[in-house]
Amino acid sequence: MTVGMSFNQLSEEEKMTHFLDRINAGEKIEPDDWMPEDYRLQLIRLISMHGISEIMGALPEKEWVPKAPSLHRKLAIMAKVQDEMGHGQLLLRVAEDLMAPLGKNRHDIMEDLFSGKLKFHNVFHMDAPTWGDAGIIAWLVDGAAIISQSMMLDSSYGPYARALKRICAEEVFHAQHGESIILAMAEGTPEQREMLQDSLNRWWESLIMFFGPKSAKETGNSNADKNIMYKIRTKTNEDLRQEFFTKYIPRIWSLGLTIPDDTIRFDEDSQMWIYKDADWSKFKQIVSGNGPQSQNRLDLRRRSYKNNEWVRTALAAKKAI
Amino acid sequence: MSELKSSMIDSVMDALGDVKDPEIASVSILDLGMVHEVDVTDDKVRISVLPTFSGCPALHIIERDIKKAIENVEGITSAEVKFVFTPSWTTDRITPEGRESLKEFGISPPPANHVMGEPWEIDCPYCGSTYVTMENIFGPTACRSILYCKSCKNPFEAMKPVADMG
Amino acid sequence: MTQETLKPQEKKALIELLYQLADDDFLLAFRGSEWLGLAPHIEEDVAFSSISQDMMGHANLYYNLLENIGEGEADRIAHLRSPNQFRNAIILEEVNGPGTYLKEPDYDWAFTVVRNYFYAVHKHIRLDSLRHSSYEPLAEAARKIMTEQYYHLMHWEIWFKQLMTSTDEAILRMTAAIQKVWKDFGGVLTLGPYYEDIVKANLIDDENVMKKRWNNKIEAVLKEVGASYPGEPRMERGNGRNGVHTEDLKQATATLSEVYATNPATGW
């Protein structure tokens, strides 16, 4: 009798126990392994949202690609948005394998994005009206992404962890590119400094929101807790936000910039940052497609998807031969 | 070459081993074969580096990291970094160690002695299978492609072969 | 030849040629970057943005060669010239379609494939000749660029052939795009008013030789996909190598220099 046969004879409950034992022992789950339906759904939700956020995330920066103020900056931001698209492709590929048993594919991901069923990160719904925003996005949004993605480098799902290893390395490069923009502006003219401060003011609340609410009660869902149980992630939203503060607040201050929250301080007793929490009802509004740029950016995607339908049809016809 | 000079060059090379590719944390610029020449005169070192591709936006960072690494080399007070295109960087310059580190990172190294225009074979860096499909000649960075392994079902990347075209 | 051994007339010819090379890649890289997020599928977004990045890198190399022979800072050259100082071919500055990259872009994929494929074929021929340029720094740059451009040419050739042999709608759209590009593609194939000096200095092959190579290649490809060769490509809207341009270039340079021009003296 092979191992596979004996495994198939186990009850659902026994399979679940075996599965949890594996992930608790630090083993990686592979695409064809048995996994609880709920684990699969959590992964699909997380990875397709991550993948689509990479893709939608290229749009606010794209606005600044041609306008980047030197040849070197043009090259760097082109390289960055190009990386983000590549991350999107890698991640959607991982998500597609997970979705296949449910009879879903790439087309469904795109349809879910257009219908608003598939959400993307709050930060990419926001306005980016100046070059300072391009700098803040690369430095702090990518910085925040590094913190939340690094925690998943040990994710129990093998293909996701492996893709993240390369993705995170590139995010580090993006953050360096962002930091370099920020430094140039901080050391520049009063106008440049003002532009930078404006951008920071504009992005601060979005950065607080980036990590999600402290606990399930703000949004009424407990995906984060479940993902910790499944070892998809290892830290809570608040852990990550605190890590972000510890890493970036001193740097922001050392540049002579002001954080638009006069209550923010490090509390020695609790060893935690005290800060003004975000407006989570606003967060809910934003991610459900009512942010200042949500519909514009979705429209760009929808429009091009429609305009290029003839191309996809032509390619499909070639494949059919 | 004097003994002192050659030992200084050794120390510089050691230091360069710590300068990583800004987009691949585990591979150094030596592993990638990007260092062309190192020349020490008195307390000055001149290093010529071959960019892997012409629009590489990381050259500023590489230059900065080289200077930082060299700072700590005893006896050297200044470092000059020059990027040159001759000889042309090719994927054959990647060292055996570099190829191993790339694999660990999920990047399949390029074939040796590739001739531009000819097809090349790529193995999965995770399971070694050749049952792979090319999903995109162009990957997240300009020098890589995206592939998918049908055996272990992992997407992975491969370095595009770059050979001198004469 | 190196910078030191250039004679004045050769230098003038070299500068003209470098502007053509740089501006061609700069403008088409810009038009490519406008497509980001709008391509037919995600794989193409990844590939096309990679190609545009490479091309921007090539433009940057050429602008740096200009800087090295005393034309001023590369960034100033790229960002502060007025449109009539640009030397790119007119077809490369043309918008991708109705709308802008920020608002209601109704971009034309067929036009993009045809323009990029025809350009890639020419760029390959041009680089192949530049590898033996009498000006050594240019020859070196060309050898490097060629290894990258090889993948671009391959990419656009696949698109071109696939769409030209697919659905009726695709063939119809592609045929219309070929007609449109043909009207002005002659502007890419010319070396402009200083052509004789450029060739005399052995900087690059004679334009007639390169034109013939391009025509032969395209004629063969068109035949392969069952289309007819429309005769020599034309230059209906004028010669960009002379500084003749359209409104599209004005809009392009305004966008490309929007931030830099606010204060070229400061660091960005």
Ligand SMILES: [Fe+2]
């Ligand atoms: Fe990314």
Ligand SMILES: [Fe+2]
């Ligand atoms: Fe990023």
Ligand SMILES: [Zn+2]
């Ligand atoms: Zn494999």
